[in-house]
Amino acid sequence: MKIIAIGRNYAEHIQELNNERPSSPVVFLKPDTALLKNNQPFYHPDFSENIHHEVELVLKVCKEGKYIQKEFAHRYFDQIGIGIDFTARDLQQQCKEKGMPWEIAKAFNGSAPVGKFLPLDEFENLKNINFHLQVNGKVRQKGNTNMMLFDFETILAYVSRFFTLKKGDLIFTGTPAGVAKVNLGDRLEAFVENRKLLDFEIK
Ligand code: ZN
Helix, strand or coil: CCEEEEECCEHHHHHHCCCCCCCCCEEEEECHHHEECCCCCECCCCCCCCEEECEEEEEEECCCECCCCHHHHHHHEEEEEEEECCEEHHHHHHHHHHCCCCHHHHCCCCCEEEEEEEEHHHCCCCCCCEEEEEECCEEEEEEEHHHECCCHHHHHHHHCCCCCECCCCEEECCCCCCCEECCCCCEEEEEECCEEEEEEEEC
16 A cells, blocks of 8 residues: 655645645655554654654545546545654755655654544535644644645545555645644644544654
């Protein structure tokens, strides 16, 4: 399986990092070794002093497809979950300054913790899903899909032009404002509506 991720999909997060608003989705990949499941702890690596949490809704792909048209995109995912797109902000900054690719800052081991998934039919309206992240019991990031620049269907159609989607692939859909450094001992809990789907520690 592969993990496809979208950057700069929430206006307030674009502002907090002083990035430009994109005219098409910003896409990057993480390998399967980035996946962290079952609330396993995240072991903080020593190559970064500034790893940020980015809480994001995650789509699970349910069938193979490429060049998917937007109006059929909803048929290609059947579950929604929540995950963290861990980002080594110091390395990312260096990569950006040099115009280099982001992989070492975004795709390292354990950089994609993912919680439980919910079937699509548990959501009344995909354009109005609330989600949030608590760090040590305090709300740090809050989002709603109505704040996305590119909605689920647009993202899925766009990425499928470049990458054949396969059953089991995951698509991270971007983070709202409030990203910040994680520290040893932090507890991260992520919620979709009021359901906690992810709960793990930084070690
Ligand atoms: Zn992200």
